[in-house]
């Protein structure tokens with residue numbers, strides 16, 4: 001990978017992030033309801049109070065450049081304003097509280113499903129029409145097409161409500177997080193099990209289907225016939241020739257998906273009342289908590305851009321053809 | 325010839341080999357492809373032999389089954405392809421009934437292939453020298469460093485400069501890639517190298533260089549060569565024998581010197597007439613009217629009958645038997661009946 005390629009990608013990422021910040025600024029100023037009214041939440045305010053508030057928050061200044069400049073300045077300082085709903089709390093700390101649970105659930109789910117999904121998909125595609133393919137592809141397609149709550153609800157009904165093996169919702173029992181080690185971890189793991197299974201199953205479906213078609217496409221390439229002609233064992237042909245080439249399109253897909261990890265798996269989080277960014281998004285939407293929504297939007301957008309950058313870099317390392 | 329060439333082998337013959345048996349004998353090979361509407365009889369009763377150090381040219385129109393014949397030898401067919409009859413005897417060992425696992429012993433170590441258009445035949449994400457070293461390491465069980473050393477020697481032998489050793493396929497020109505393919509084909513010191521249109525898609529200058537290289541390697545290493553090509557002048561220059569195929573069957577086979585000077589089969593005559601360089605006069609260039617037959621339902625008799633100017637009543641209904649002549653030529657045509 002050349003320095004030029006790397007430089008280009010970096011520049012592209014920086015420009016995209018700048019555009020996102022600008023869009024974020026404009027978009028939320030076009031939303032219905034003037035900011036100060038939402039701030040004060042009282043339709044019967046005296047004009048005086050409104051004026052004072054406008055002056056205090058700098059809303060009497062022109063949108064561009066004054067408001068934009070101060071927005072960019074505070075964004076760079078990590079100040080995303082204050083939540084409407086969680087009064088007084090800075091947006092950054094509201095969001096920060098939810099990042100951990102989401103990363104735990106969706107991040108771990110991604111990790112598991114990348115490995116499992118790719119392994120299943122690669123094997124199914126390589127032995128197309130075999131048992132693994134016929135069973136695996138059918139199941140994968142069903143899982144892939146189901147929204148998380150359709151996967152999650154039966155799990156709750158069977159394993160939580162029915163068998164009582166796992167709790168139905170939340171991340172900890174009451175006081176569970178304060179118990180001594182390892183009880184607190186066990187408590188967390190029991191809460192994590194079903195939502196993690198839900199997220200993983202959905203993603204395994206997606207990854208295995210895509211990996212299967214990538215392998216099938218690669219399988220008919222001439223260099224696979226060459227590898228066979230060399231008398232290499234079937235496993236070596238798959239590992240050394242088909243797999244690395246089939247992984248090229250997968251890398252991009254995985255990296256982009258990873259960017260969205262931070263946004264949480266909204267329906268899965270809701271079904272299990274998981275205190276992550278997904279549930280926060282829904283709460284913020286319901287209460288028109290614009291600063292928080294703006295913060296989440298910024299976080300997700302920047303993560304996606306960074307994930308794309310990572311994808312380009314990894315792709316550049318794996319595929320010699322882009323090194324020039 | 326045979327003893328001298330076999331004496332040059334670096335690796336012992338396969339265990340079941342009969343040292344007295346000829347190198348390769350293909351008998352009545354039938355390779356068909358399964359399609360929804362039936363079997364495509366791409367190769368349907370082809371027989372030929374190849375002796376130590378010999379070069380055999382395989383010619384015929386596009387779709388007549390040249391590639392399928394070559395791929396059948398070590399069974400590298402597409403998934404819908406099957407050998408439904410005949411035998412492929414290498415050193416007297418029939419390869420047809422072998423399992424894939426058993427065939428691996430013969431692939432590349434005895435029969436290697438230089439495919440057409442080496443751009444796609446080489447793995448784009450693996451260094452060329454590693455692809456050449458791979459069969460040495462995994463088939464001859466050499467260490468990785470010894471395999472890479474061998475790869476570098478081979479690259480040197482085919483004329484790739486040492487500063488290009490770390491190159492990936494896309495970093496080499498078409499001619500270089502084809503040289504690398506040839507180096508790869510030689511990696512395990514095989515008895516037979518198959519070239520499936522190894523110079524197609526290269527410009528004339530590079531084509532000539534590659535052919536000179538192949539010819540020189542064949543002489544130096546005592547290789548036997550099966551050369552598939554559309555270029556009859558290449559066959560005339562490099563091959564000892566030529567096999568003319570039509571619609572999955574042998575039309576004519578024999579020494580190049582005989583077949584090209586005195587073609588007997590009407591199809592061979594047309595083919596030579598359609599080729600400018602052999603009979604030098606470009607203005608009388610002939611074309612062969614009509615299309616090759618549908619190989620799912622080929623004609624019952626001679627497959628060339630619908631296009632043959634000399635066709636007789638017997639041709640449409642009866643398959644012409646192969647007739648051998650004293651000069652080593654074999655022809656399948658009713659014009660040369662057993663009694664004729």
Ligand SMILES: Nc1ncnc2c1ncn2[C@@H]1O[C@H](COP(=O)(O)OP(=O)(O)OP(=O)(O)O)[C@@H](O)[C@H]1O
Pocket residue numbers: 357358359364366384385386387388389390391392393402404405619
């Ligand atoms: N996988 C397949 N399924 C069905 N038919 C096939 C398949 N592969 C090849 N064929 C058919 O078999 C016949 C022989 O094909 P083959 O590739 O051996 O011809 P060829 O002589 O090598 O042609 P060319 O000069 O174009 O390379 C053709 O009619 C082709 O359409």
Ligand code: SF4
Pocket residue numbers: 589590591626627628629630632633634635636639644656657658659
């Ligand atoms: S057998 Fe008959 S149809 Fe076929 S090539 Fe000979 S003369 Fe022509």
Ligand SMILES: [Mg+2]
Pocket residue numbers: 390391392520
């Ligand atoms: Mg061909």
